[in-house]
Amino acid sequence: MRHNKKFNHLGRTASHRKAMLANMAISLIMHKRITTTLAKAKELKKYVEPLVTRSKEDTTNSRRVVFSYLQDKYAVTELFKVIAPKVGDRPGGYTRIIKLGIRQGDAAPIAFIELVDFDENMAKAPKAAKKTRRSRKSSNAAEAVEAPAEAQEA
Numbered sequence: 001m002r003h004n005k006k007f008n009h010l011g012r013t014a015s016h017r018k019a020m021l022a023n024m025a026i027s028l029i030m031h032k033r034i035t036t037t038l039a040k041a042k043e044l045k046k047y048v049e050p051l052v053t054r055s056k057e058d059t060t061n062s063r064r065v066v067f068s069y070l071q072d073k074y075a076v077t078e079l080f081k082v083i084a085p086k087v088g089d090r091p092g093g094y095t096r097i098i099k100l101g102i103r104q105g106d107a108a109p110i111a112f113i114e115l116v117d118f119d120e121n122m123a124k125a126p127k128a129a130k131k132t133r134r135s136r137k138s139s140n141a142a143e144a145v146e147a148p149a150e151a152q153e154a
Contacts, residue, residue: 024044095113
């Protein structure tokens with residue numbers, strides 16, 4: 001039974017999984033978008049989001065903590081200098097996972113994971129005006145209020 005086993009082991013040893021997630025996190029930080037399997041993308045999201053949150057506060061301790069996870073000073077610099085200022089006002093949800101279908105060879109579900117604020121296509125799209133729902137009751141009441149006023153003028 002799998003009691004209290006809360007994360008996906010991805011079929012790897014602990015050291016292999018740690019190294020793989022660190023390498024994928026570095027690639028995501030440097031390239032802003034990577035393509036991988038859906039299971040790895042979901043685990044990477046859990047791995048990267050706390051690091052981005054930590055990078056909002058640029059202190060020596062937070063840099064050391066992030067470096068202990070990534071082990072790449074260029075990725076740490078990119079995270080603190082480029083990514084953190086751009087996501088500073090966002091309260092969470094720094095990554096987006098988009099499913100791409102299945103891989104031809106082994107039918108594994110493929111997805112890409114990207115940093116939300118760095119997607120040019122989403123940034124260029126104009127935001128649609130927010131539609132407000134109005135009940136029939138309120139619109140009919142407004143018409144009823146206007147109708148007697150017009151009748152009194154005539």
